[in-house]
Amino acid sequence: MLRQRRADHGYRQRRILEGPQQPEQVIDGRPVLAFCGNDYLGLAAHPAVVAAFKAGANRYGVGAGAAHLVNGHTRAHHRLEEALAAFTGRDRALLFSTGYMANLGVAQALLRRGDRVLQDRLNHASLIDAARISGARLQRYRHGDVDDLSRLLAQPAPQDTLVSTDGVFSMDGDIAPLAALADRSRQADAWFMVDDAHGLGVLGATGAGTLEALELDQTQVPLLMGTLGKALGTAGAFVAGSDDLIETLIQSARTYIYTTAMPAAVAEATLAALEVVHQEPERREYLHRLIRQFRTGAAELGLPLMDSTTPIQPLQVGHTLAATTLSEALLAQGLLVPAIRPPTVPPNTARLRVTLSAAHTPDQVDHLLTVLGRLYRSDS
Numbered sequence: 001m002l003r004q005r006r007a008d009h010g011y012r013q014r015r016i017l018e019g020p021q022q023p024e025q026v027i028d029g030r031p032v033l034a035f036c037g038n039d040y041l042g043l044a045a046h047p048a049v050v051a052a053f054k055a056g057a058n059r060y061g062v063g064a065g066a067a068h069l070v071n072g073h074t075r076a077h078h079r080l081e082e083a084l085a086a087f088t089g090r091d092r093a094l095l096f097s098t099g100y101m102a103n104l105g106v107a108q109a110l111l112r113r114g115d116r117v118l119q120d121r122l123n124h125a126s127l128i129d130a131a132r133i134s135g136a137r138l139q140r141y142r143h144g145d146v147d148d149l150s151r152l153l154a155q156p157a158p159q160d161t162l163v164s165t166d167g168v169f170s171m172d173g174d175i176a177p178l179a180a181l182a183d184r185s186r187q188a189d190a191w192f193m194v195d196d197a198h199g200l201g202v203l204g205a206t207g208a209g210t211l212e213a214l215e216l217d218q219t220q221v222p223l224l225m226g227t228l229g230k231a232l233g234t235a236g237a238f239v240a241g242s243d244d245l246i247e248t249l250i251q252s253a254r255t256y257i258y259t260t261a262m263p264a265a266v267a268e269a270t271l272a273a274l275e276v277v278h279q280e281p282e283r284r285e286y287l288h289r290l291i292r293q294f295r296t297g298a299a300e301l302g303l304p305l306m307d308s309t310t311p312i313q314p315l316q317v318g319h320t321l322a323a324t325t326l327s328e329a330l331l332a333q334g335l336l337v338p339a340i341r342p343p344t345v346p347p348n349t350a351r352l353r354v355t356l357s358a359a360h361t362p363d364q365v366d367h368l369l370t371v372l373g374r375l376y377r378s379d380s
């Protein structure tokens with residue numbers, strides 16, 4: 001397996017980061033300008049968020065020491081759940097330690113053998129693993145294709161159906177046609193779930209995510225999963241929805257019950273991050289200006305942009321070797337942009353996954369464009 005991975009140019013290796021997640025960083029001992037994190041609002045190292053984290057540790061200590069259902073559920077966790085429910089316009093929210101675990105917990109709690117899960121073909125790996133762990137039958141519809149979903153929904157199903165999709169696709173940056181997907185799911189009496197890991201904090205009038213941007217309420221999207229480790233800059237995740245949904249998860253989601261609660265200080269830091277999101281809408285507006293700057297510049301250079309209006313701005317290169325070569329050439333120029341290769345993305349769609357953050361400056365984005373333009377010309 002390892003030898004094959006190397007031969008396929010698909011070998012995964014870690015780099016060692018010496019400081020906080022921010023555009024200028026030192027990784028593997030060399031200073032780089034990074035365009036690859038998911039810290040879209042630049043909150044991971046924001047002073048107010050760091051201060052809240054420290055204050056949280058002073059008050060609650062570091063480890064939660066127990067699961068939520070034993071005695072690890074602090075006032076900080078509880079306040080954060082209420083704040084997230086209010087932020088997303090849902091009845092209630094429930095914290096999980098990671099988005100991966102939230103997705104697993106939802107599927108395992110709601111589905112059993114004989115049920116089915118219908119998913120977009122480009123959904124995040126955690127949703128696919130969630131379907132597998134649930135024992136339900138997984139079927140995938142073509143990317144963003146509402147009619148293909150309808151075709152699957154029309155097939156007879158003996159028991160329950162869950163339709164789940166990324167809100168913003170993590171490797172493509174495009175937005176799912178959520179209103180239509182919600183409609184079709186409701187008509188077919190299926191559950192509908194949106195994983196908004198990359199929309200939360202970034203999209204919508206108040207930053208509440210893709211559902212806010214598309215004005216979809218809890219009856220249209222009964223299940224919302226959001227992560228805290230991306231735009232909110234901390235760690236963990238939540239599921240939001242009706243009181244019955246949340247109670248069901250508390251009673252039976254194994255990834256909720258059988259794990260230690262996230263540190264209360266993380267909850268305090270996340271509350272501070274939410275406060276920044278509320279108080280500083282200009283961060284979001286600035287990020288969207290950077291996105292437009294990048295797209296305009298890349299289009300002028302003839303770079304292979306994908307159809308994305310989000311901070312995820314991949315350049316689809318095609319062959320794995322071409323993507324890794326470009327990524328290495330960028331690194332030689334001090335720019336960190338990872339090559340994303342199969343099996344993370346479909347065969348022959350290897351890409352450079354550029355991500356932008358409100359922590360970047362317009363000059364940094366221009367610099368990236370200049371170097372990309374130069375490399376791309378010499379390459380093609």
Ligand SMILES: *Cc1c(COP(=O)(O)O)cnc(C)c1O
Pocket residue numbers: 097098099100101103124126166170195197198227228229236237
């Ligand atoms: C990152 C991500 C997750 C997992 O969230 P973690 O908190 O990092 O475990 C789930 N879904 C999507 C779409 C993601 O991008």
